[in-house]
Amino acid sequence: MKHTNDVILETVTSVITFIIFLFAVHLFFAGHYTPGGGFVGGLMTSAALVLVLLAFDLKTLRTILPFDYKWITTLGLLISVLTASGALLFNVPFFTHAYDYFDLPLFGKTSLHTAMLFDLGVYLVVVGVTMTIIQTIGESD
């Protein structure tokens, strides 16, 4: 492995990662009425993290985001299951979602849906699983 000067890759990465992150968040919130959602948002976030991994290395990513991604997967599954079982408290079948319209500051009239929480769980699971796979493969030299 010849050492090369990665100044272009590193500079471009440090700019583009933010754009990819923002696009991932946009995709995540767009999922209810337009194409998008938790899965593709999670994949896009993982793509941004993988770009950081490619331009720098595992150690740098650890200093940026010191998470154990297995725990992120666990957290996502927990959020999804709790969202689904929250319906049982109101004597309706498992996985019944509730929604309502709220007047939020800045956003105006917004519909809030518990499916969004479920989507957040999916998002975290996808990020966690993808990053766990890539880090595990990357570490086994």
Added chain:
Amino acid sequence: MAFQILLNFFLAFLWMFLSGSFTTSAFLIGYLLGLLIMFAMRRTFKTRFYLGPVVALTALLLRFLYELIVANFQVLSIILKPRLDIKPGIFAYETELTHGWQVTLLSLLITLTPGTLVVDISDDNKTLYIHALHMPEASEAIASIRDSFEKSILEVSR
């Protein structure tokens, strides 16, 4: 420069609060007024007044678009010639730019203009190795880049 932009935004918000109207137009008026005040007080800033770099950046963008179109037509003429009489080659280009982002910007601009391509950068970010499609004389190619892009980038970060 970043501090000046932040100050300008702060003055614009201050204007909105003073005038009591939280609209886009009030913000823009406050921004322009803040710009005027900052221009009057520009001697107090440590760095250059921030409209300079903004204008330089716009000039760089226009210059890049111009070079892109002209260079594309040059490559088109090379392609459509019945006889291929090009002299490809790789030359070393000593740059005066110091920061990583400046070198990156220069490399991307060189790569995006047809006919030249950055192949490698030395470890100390001082030398760019550029492949040119047609370079009868290396010194000419070096001078053309130095006059066009490097001067503009230096102008932005002066």
